Amino acid sequence: MEATDYVTIDLNSLNNDTLLPFNLYLLNPASKITCLFLNAHCELDTDLKLYLNALLQKGAVLSIAKSQLQSYLDFTNIEKEIVLSSTAGNIHRLDEKRNKKSEQAIKSDQNFQHLFGEFSFGSALVEGAKNDDYSYLYQKAYNEIMQFSLHYSQTVSLAIYLSEQLMKTDNFINRVVATAYFLAKGMRVINQAELSDIIVASYLHHIGNTHFPLEINAMSQKDYDEKQIKEWKMHPKYALKFIDKLELNISPRCKSIIEFHHRKEDGLGFPDWEGDMHVDPFAEIVGLSSYLWEYAMGKIDGNRRSIKDAISDFKLKKTESNIDKEYCQPLKSFIYAIDLSEKFEKLTEIHTDDVYSKRKVGNGND
Amino acid sequence: MFAATKTLILVKPFSPTLENVKLQLDQVKKQENINIFVVENKSEAARFIKAFSPILLVFSSAKQALIFLQSLHRNIKTTGSKSLLILPKKIPEKVIETAENFGLSQIITEPIPMKTISFKLNLLLNSMQVKNAATTPIKKQKVTTPLSTNETDNVLSGRHEKQNITSLVKESDIEPTTTTTTVLHQEKCEIENHGSFNYKQKEKAYREHADKVDQNWKRIDKTVDAIVQRIDKKKRVNAIKNKNNHNEDCIDYNNIYSEFSSLNAKYYKHEIPDGPDIAQSQEENNLLNHRRIIPPIPKGLNNIIFISYLYFLFKNEDHESEHNLRNTNIILSYLKKIIRDKFEGETIFYFYQKDQDTYLCLDDSNNKAPSNRDGDQQNKIIERWKEEKIPTWSDKHFNEMKIDFVYPVYEGIEKLGFIGVTFDWGFNPDEQMILEALLDTTRGLYIQKILKKIQSSNEKKAA
Numbered sequence: 001m002e003a004t005d006y007v008t009i010d011l012n013s014l015n016n017d018t019l020l021p022f023n024l025y026l027l028n029p030a031s032k033i034t035c036l037f038l039n040a041h042c043e044l045d046t047d048l049k050l051y052l053n054a055l056l057q058k059g060a061v062l063s064i065a066k067s068q069l070q071s072y073l074d075f076t077n078i079e080k081e082i083v084l085s086s087t088a089g090n091i092h093r094l095d096e097k098r099n100k101k102s103e104q105a106i107k108s109d110q111n112f113q114h115l116f117g118e119f120s121f122g123s124a125l126v127e128g129a130k131n132d133d134y135s136y137l138y139q140k141a142y143n144e145i146m147q148f149s150l151h152y153s154q155t156v157s158l159a160i161y162l163s164e165q166l167m168k169t170d171n172f173i174n175r176v177v178a179t180a181y182f183l184a185k186g187m188r189v190i191n192q193a194e195l196s197d198i199i200v201a202s203y204l205h206h207i208g209n210t211h212f213p214l215e216i217n218a219m220s221q222k223d224y225d226e227k228q229i230k231e232w233k234m235h236p237k238y239a240l241k242f243i244d245k246l247e248l249n250i251s252p253r254c255k256s257i258i259e260f261h262h263r264k265e266d267g268l269g270f271p272d273w274e275g276d277m278h279v280d281p282f283a284e285i286v287g288l289s290s291y292l293w294e295y296a297m298g299k300i301d302g303n304r305r306s307i308k309d310a311i312s313d314f315k316l317k318k319t320e321s322n323i324d325k326e327y328c329q330p331l332k333s334f335i336y337a338i339d340l341s342e343k344f345e346k347l348t349e350i351h352t353d354d355v356y357s358k359r360k361v362g363n364g365n366d
Numbered sequence: 367m368f369a370a371t372k373t374l375i376l377v378k379p380f381s382p383t384l385e386n387v388k389l390q391l392d393q394v395k396k397q398e399n400i401n402i403f404v405v406e407n408k409s410e411a412a413r414f415i416k417a418f419s420p421i422l423l424v425f426s427s428a429k430q431a432l433i434f435l436q437s438l439h440r441n442i443k444t445t446g447s448k449s450l451l452i453l454p455k456k457i458p459e460k461v462i463e464t465a466e467n468f469g470l471s472q473i474i475t476e477p478i479p480m481k482t483i484s485f486k487l488n489l490l491l492n493s494m495q496v497k498n499a500a501t502t503p504i505k506k507q508k509v510t511t512p513l514s515t516n517e518t519d520n521v522l523s524g525r526h527e528k529q530n531i532t533s534l535v536k537e538s539d540i541e542p543t544t545t546t547t548t549v550l551h552q553e554k555c556e557i558e559n560h561g562s563f564n565y566k567q568k569e570k571a572y573r574e575h576a577d578k579v580d581q582n583w584k585r586i587d588k589t590v591d592a593i594v595q596r597i598d599k600k601k602r603v604n605a606i607k608n609k610n611n612h613n614e615d616c617i618d619y620n621n622i623y624s625e626f627s628s629l630n631a632k633y634y635k636h637e638i639p640d641g642p643d644i645a646q647s648q649e650e651n652n653l654l655n656h657r658r659i660i661p662p663i664p665k666g667l668n669n670i671i672f673i674s675y676l677y678f679l680f681k682n683e684d685h686e687s688e689h690n691l692r693n694t695n696i697i698l699s700y701l702k703k704i705i706r707d708k709f710e711g712e713t714i715f716y717f718y719q720k721d722q723d724t725y726l727c728l729d730d731s732n733n734k735a736p737s738n739r740d741g742d743q744q745n746k747i748i749e750r751w752k753e754e755k756i757p758t759w760s761d762k763h764f765n766e767m768k769i770d771f772v773y774p775v776y777e778g779i780e781k782l783g784f785i786g787v788t789f790d791w792g793f794n795p796d797e798q799m800i801l802e803a804l805l806d807t808t809r810g811l812y813i814q815k816i817l818k819k820i821q822s823s824n825e826k827k828a829a
Contacts, residue, residue, distance in 0.1 A: 008657075008658070009658070010657075010658055026622065026626070028625060028626060033625065035621075035622055035625060036617055037617070037622065038617070039617075047593050047596050047597055048597060050593055051590065051593050051594070051597070051619065054590055055622070055623070055626055058626055059626070060626050082658055082659055082661065083658060085658050085659035092659045094659060094661055095659060150659050150660060150661070150662075151657045151658070151659055151660065152657070152660065153660065154660055154662070154663065156660075157660050157661065157662035158662050158663075158664060158667075160662065161662035161664055161668070162664065162667065162668055162671070165664075165668040166668055166671060166672065171675060172675065172678055173671065173674075173675050203667075203671055204667075204671070206674060207670055207671060207674040209674055209677050209678070209810070210670070210673060210674050210677055210806075210807040210808075210809065210810050211809045211810055211813075212677075212810050212813075213810055213813045213814040213817075213818065214680045214685045214690060214810070214814045215682075215814075217677050217678060217680050217810070218680040218681055218682040218683075219682050220682075242670065242803055242806070245799055245802065245803050245806070246665045246666075246667070246799055246800065246803050247665075247799065248663075248665065248667070249663070272408070272409055272437070
């Protein structure tokens with residue numbers, strides 16, 4: 001039998017059952033040789049499972065014969081299309097769709113490069129601030145996310161799905177997601193799983209605001225009472241409530257980013273400090289990007305401004321609110337630690353030029 | 367005697383006996399080498415545990431003890447700290463049980479003489495230090511070989527090492543040496559570096575993790591031989607038992623292992639962060655395709671995110687201004703549209719008005735009853751809906767085609783209204799939670815429209 005006569009399967013799909021109605025094979029992806037591992041109706045005991053895990057960790061691929069596929073499908077209740085998607089010859093319809101999308105994304109990326117030159121995060125922000133239109137920013141992020149793989153985990157495929165559905169217009173949420181994405185990339189995070197943790201978390205971290213009355217959503221944070229502050233601080237918990245209710249299968253790291261996106265390494269922020277727990281730097285990234293845009297929108301002190309002015313204010317320690325009083329200081333050091341710091345400095349240089357200061361009145365104040 | 371100081375933390379509020387205890391302790395503080403702190407917040411207590419572990423926590427109210435122990439019980443367990451509760455009154459046994467589950471070490475109920483309290487305090491303090499002295503030599507070894515812990519709990523092992531260092535420093539009070547000072551200095555540097563985040567640290571952590579995986583793999587290499595021997599033994603015994611089954615293939619597990627030992631290490635090293643990188647070669651992509659596809663299961667998340675965006679569009683005006691009223695209508699009609707498209711159901715939102723004891727419907731079509739039911743049924747359904755207090759279905763087994771669902775909205779005891787949905791073509795019970803989560807997004811509107819009115823009217827009455 002050749003390698004195409006086997007279908008690769010997932011060990012988790014066996015649900016810890018010990019007696020299986022089909023043979024188990026192991027495939028060597030380098031040499032494409034298969035060998036029998038366990039006969040049907042023989043017990044897969046703990047010793048064998050340890051041994052199997054050791055081999056799988058090394059890179060072996062668990063598979064079954066194609067002639068026994070039907071008994072596997074009956075045993076596990078998984079769709080046939082999904083199981084066959086892992087074999088070499090078959091392509092799932094979702095994969096086909098995604099391949100088309102990624103081709104489109106690469107083409108549009110090339111067009112952008114032709115028009116604007118090579119992409120840099122700082123210049124994209126500057127150009128966006130001219131007309132209060134940041135479509136280049138989120139479009140670039142969209143093009144890169146469309147090239148992710150659907151074969152990894154639920155979080156990665158969710159990140160692809162959400163950005164496919166929602167990254168169509170230039171609004172507050174898409175701006176936050178795009179800035180979080182590029183800040184992470186500036187930190188040289190290139191792993192798809194980690195990036196999609198950030199994407200999904202930055203989409204979900206504020207859905208708790210659907211439980212607030214209109215005042216808290218519309219007022220600036222400067223004017224909150226103590227009661228309103230207390231209520232506002234509940235929003236990470238409300239977001240987690242939604243996730244638990246829907247029984248979403250997202251990664252635990254993504255959940256921790258959502259829960260702690262308002263907490264700092266030195267113990268400031270909320271929810272409460274619990275002894276030794278280490279704060280994830282990704283949580284700080286999501287917190288920073290949402291805080292930047294909220295500050296630009298005027299959610300924090302009531303004045304609307306462009307993102308350029310927001311960043312320069314950030315550097316001059318002008319930002320203050322009654323909730324996160326010492327919020328900016330640790331974040332500022334965080335900005336400088338990232339590679340992008342040079343571009344941010346360039347941005348402030350441009351800001352001091354006369355050309356931009358004349359236009360400043362029209363930017364973002366409408 | 368132990369020269370090291372003991373730390374004792376008293377948690378507010380104090381009962382009169384605890385105040386007495388504190389007065390007496392203040393007199394003997396210097397002779398017995400005891401540090402005494404008074405604490406109100408649990409966050410403060412957490413910092414003390416970190417700095418002076420092990421410690422003794424003393425409470426005089428059961429409620430406060432439960433609040434503290436609920437969040438700190440892990441720290442208390444790992445550091446070997448203890449806790450004592452001095453109760454002025456008798457309380458139900460259930461409360462005591464829950465407190466003991468969270469690791470409360472002793473409870474004293476009054477009336478009780480002062481001597482016994484001091485005796486028990488002494489006993490607890492001494493027991494902590496005896497334990498500490500006995501365990502330290504083992505901990506020292508652990509610090510020298512930090513990678514000897516299990517593969518799975520790498521995060522936990524990091525915690526233990528830190529605590530071990532602090533315990534070592536405590537011992538140094540007895541015999542001060544040069545090495546301990548360097549340990550202290552290192553710890554300080556670590557804390558300072560945490561303030562500003564560096565990518566280098568992250569890279570370092572990655573590398574350490576990769577090395578750990580390498581070491582684990584070496585360990586597996588050793589243990590595999592043992593496992594294979596065990597499996598072979600079992601097989602031989604089974605073969606002797608079932609002599610008739612000679613036709614069955616005999617699997618040589620040693621041979622399998624030798625076949626896969628040639629595989630490169632990079633395949634499993636890639637799984638450290640569990641995911642591929644952005645720019646990969648085609649070979650690695652082909653390898654990836656051996657995993658099966660994972661179709662996204664969004665469960666209506668994209669709709670919920672869009673609704674949360676609509677909430678941002680409210681303006682800071684009166685909630686019945688033109689813009690805000692339009693926005694509320696947009697949210698409600700958007701929800702209606704989604705439920706019609708996804709589940710083929712019709713929704714009506716009822717807002718309860720307490721002054722007139724009536725229900726108000728905000729709609730563009732002015733429908734006060736489900737339009738896909740007959741006239742007699744409409745009144746019956748609505749009356750049934752008004753009495754429900756939890757989300758309920760008209761048919762629990764989802765067998766009928768014409769089925770309806772109520773989602774009452776409450777805030778505490780106050781009733782704010784309810785949402786009714788009627789279906790003509792049945793409902794899939796697996797999607798029950800998706801519907802509830804979608805309807806849950808209207809909570810902000812209900813609080814704004816109804817609860818604020820009730821609160822303001824209550825304030826007027828009180829005035």
